[in-house]
Amino acid sequence: MMVRLGNTQIGLFRYLGLWGGVVLVFAVQGFMQDVMNGSTVWSIFDYLRWSMIEWYTWAALTPLVFQLATRYPIQPPVRLRGLGIQLLASLGVTMLVILIGAFVSTAFEPSSFAEQVKLFVGQHFATDLLAYWLVFAIQQAMQFHAEKTRREIEASQMATELAQSRLRALKSQLQPHFLFNTLHAIATLLDEDTLSAEDMLLRLSELLRAFLEDYDGQEVSLRRELVLLDLYLGIQRIRFKDRLTTRIYVAPDTLDCAVPSLILQPIVENAIAHGISKRVGVDCIEIESRREGDTLCIDVRNHNSKLEAGPASGSGHGIGLSNTELRLRELYGEVAQVSLGMIWPEGVICRLRLPFRDIDELDDAPEVASL
Incomplete structure (x- = not known):
């Protein structure tokens, strides 16, 4: 199975493995933060579960972010319409991640859905908003690289065709x-x-x-x-x-x-x-x-x-x-x-x-x- 990110396709297991690295990094960060602050230290599996809920939600929504970035890019000259749409999209996707995470967490935590939403907003809103713009930046960089490669290939083909035309003219x-x-x-x-x-x-x-x-x-x-x-x-x-x-x-x-x-x-x-x-x-x-x-x-x-x-x-x-x-x-x-x-x-x-x-x-x- 393949995951499509714009014009790029990546194997499902490789894609999940990349996000698994992100899950592990933030699980360790959460554990170390509680240890250093003298807070309650939970089981390592709890930290992994919390990190998995957040970042695998992002894994599921990243293709959506790529589609939004492709449809409404921010390219020079920067237009207010494209920037405004992306600002609204970043807020909307961030809230969607929070709602999905709160809904999934309700199945594992004793608190209600509303309490989980408040908890996620307080702890993850800024991180998720930055995550959206990071994914957006990655998509734009990939698109820029693909466009640059395409233009280089076209320029090379045109130069080759021009040289061949000159040679044929000289030979003729x-x-x-x-x-x-x-x-x-x-x-x-x-x-x-x-x-x-x-x-x-x-x-x-x-x-x-x-x-x-x-x-x-x-x-x-x-x-x-x-x-x-x-x-x-x-x-x-x-x-x-x-x-x-x-x-x-x-x-x-x-x-x-x-x-x-x-x-x-x-x-x-x-x-x-x-x-x-x-x-x-x-x-x-x-x-x-x-x-x-x-x-x-x-x-x-x-x-x-x-x-x-x-x-x-x-x-x-x-x-x-x-x-x-x-x-x-x-x-x-x-x-x-x-x-x-x-x-x-x-x-x-x-x-x-x-x-x-x-x-x-x-x-x-x-x-x-x-x-």
Whole structure:
């Protein structure tokens, strides 16, 4: 059996046990008071009986006090109506406790009901009135705590939903941006090399299918991310032919590490857009992954671009880098970092630093090989 106190339920025996502790405390207090005052000392069972009559009456009426407190709370700003109702309720419940206690005591005492009422009013009125307000305060505290917990949960859920919405928006920007650039490259090749353009279309369809299969996920293994990247690099190698080479250096213990999905493709696209697409000559794109303590380090290098000096250098590298920074901030906070730097004798390196954490996923993708 359960006792309901507002929105809280408590087992009957536990509830009676808690009030039993109150009974015992006041029985001992009554006994010690008579001993110290030199009054008549009664049997310990008499003190227990008197205490039980009073406090188990309160145990029976406490759910009523919780209902009154729930219906007529006193909350800022304090309104006279709510305060007045609670004052009247406290007096009414206190008198009800006294009347019930006097009625039950009549069965054990030689005095009449009226005499017991006078005795209870004289001895217990102030205590019972304070007991009402104590129970009321407990109910208000429990309700405040429950409301605070509910708001914290709602705030946490809203923050999570907002973060997920931001991540989905950031991620959704990548596919149209990449698709536009790739289709533009295919259109350029149609007049120059029809077979290569058809090959790019086939690879593009494979890549888009892989994108759509994992569109809702925010993290994948580095192994899967590199397979997707290999599809993209295949398109770019067809586009630039022997002008572009790619190399991937992967530490085996990093293959199952979690990375944001589609985190490398926009960075590589950015390197190509600001390198070989704008500059004559050949270029080499290198991707390297390694573990340093609790950090996954991923470097993307190209050898045919320059990093402009000054504050505009970061913003000048387009949607790829800015999108990457925003996604990492949403997913990992300040733990993750992305930065650009120059490499000798010429080229740019993009450094990603992520928390090292394995991800469990069913992955049928082939092993990644150096290209």
